[in-house]
Amino acid sequence: MIRIPCPYCGPRNASEFHYIGEQRSRPDPNQTTPARWRSYLYMQSNEAGWAAEKWWHGSGCRRYLIVERHTVTNEVRAIQPSAGDPRRRLRQEAAKSEGPTVEGDPD
């Protein structure tokens, strides 16, 4: 069992997490071409080595995390909260619009 050092919960078994996918930037659907969009949808870099991946700590803090994992040895060398974490994004958007604030732990 590989262990993933969650920045919120400490080291936890990988079975608590869900692998979401490789970390990559999503093209703007309004700007991109169908070919580029499909390449974003389907193509994988599938590195044999260090890779940045998105994981979800579903059975823990339920946060999205960016994990740097070696795909041959399964060693994890870095982990950080995902910028795409919806709660964080909602909070930032709420702060910008000065609308009602979203409840949650500050990170």
Place this chain on the structure above:
Amino acid sequence: MRRRNGHREVPRYSAFNLVRHGVSGSRWPNVWRAHDLEPSYDVVVIGGGVHGLATAYYLAEHHGITNVAVLEKSYLGSGASGRNTAIIRSNYLTPEGVRFYDRSLRLYEELAADLNFNVMFSRRGHLTLAHNDSSLRTMRWRAEVNKLEDIASEVIGPDEIKQLVPYLDTSGDARYPILGALYHPPGGTIRHDAVVWGYARAADARGVHLHQNTEVTGIDVTGDRVVGVRTNRGSIATSVVVNCTAGWSSLISKMVGVDMPIKTFPLQAAVTEPVRPFLHAVVVSGTLHVYVSQTDRGELVFGASVDPFPSYSMRGSLEFTEGVAGDLLELMPSLATMRVLRQWAGLCDVTPDFSPIMGVTPVTGFYVDVGWGTYGFKAAPVAGEAIAQLIATKKVPTLIASFDLARFSEDRLVGEKGAAAVGH
């Protein structure tokens, strides 16, 4: 295109020759020979597994192209070819899939005679269990598609299942009660190592060079055309390269700048101690993600779906064995005292639609036969035959036309829900 040293006379494996060699005490020649790397080949196949060897064999046998090298970074059959659970069947869900795997099954039936090598083909029936209404519905769907393609396949009830596999818990009390099963009589098992060795021996006899411990380090491309392959043993000039790897297919394709929609997952399997024959069919449960069959030696071979995250690691894990053993006991509680002898993992290149990727790529002369997920072994003969035909005729055989790489950029995926990695 015939090789200079040409074919060699291989003594046939037969009862007569067995007695002759036994009486005279003479040695059998090596099953295949070792060669020095030639500076050039007409075709270079990367990957000395069952797909690569089958491709080389059919190139020589059907098309007379014998100036062929098969490059294997380890020993022949060291990858997924020797790590699968050796199940063969053709009861898939899409008509394309059914036709394709049916051709493979027919080639497998004749393979021992074609290769003069006992591949221990064993037709024993294949049961895919349904534990709930929705999977029973999928089984009916599959049975109807199969019948339209003239494949023996039908949905049977618990009583018939009990007759075929008496040790299954078909009582209604099980946590996952068995409501029915898709019964596929032509399904069975085959000795996977024997298939590798048989193809290797037959390809070698026809003049193909098999290079073990030869790792590809780069592929040379001029313009949009393949011109050579670099290996740890030297360079080869060639205009045709076939990527027949499983596990490393993304990395090989990256050498020519072709992206692949592939994620590599380990799939774990295990084998128990041998017992007297009691399980005469292959039993699969999609809901429990477990499949089991008994080998001719009496061991139970069982496997699961792919691991929950991609990795190139081929290590087994205790939680897998624990989980899959629990699932197996759910089906056959009487196995509780059996001991697991060993476990292992192989690499599965999974595509978004659970169908393989075969055919041409944007780089001229670079062909792929990859993305075989959990269904590569059962497809090896037809894949080799089709890729050989593609290379020899430069025309894409209709059987594999829908499995091309371009389907991902053109949005015409072939959703194969009959694949073993898919839960129902």
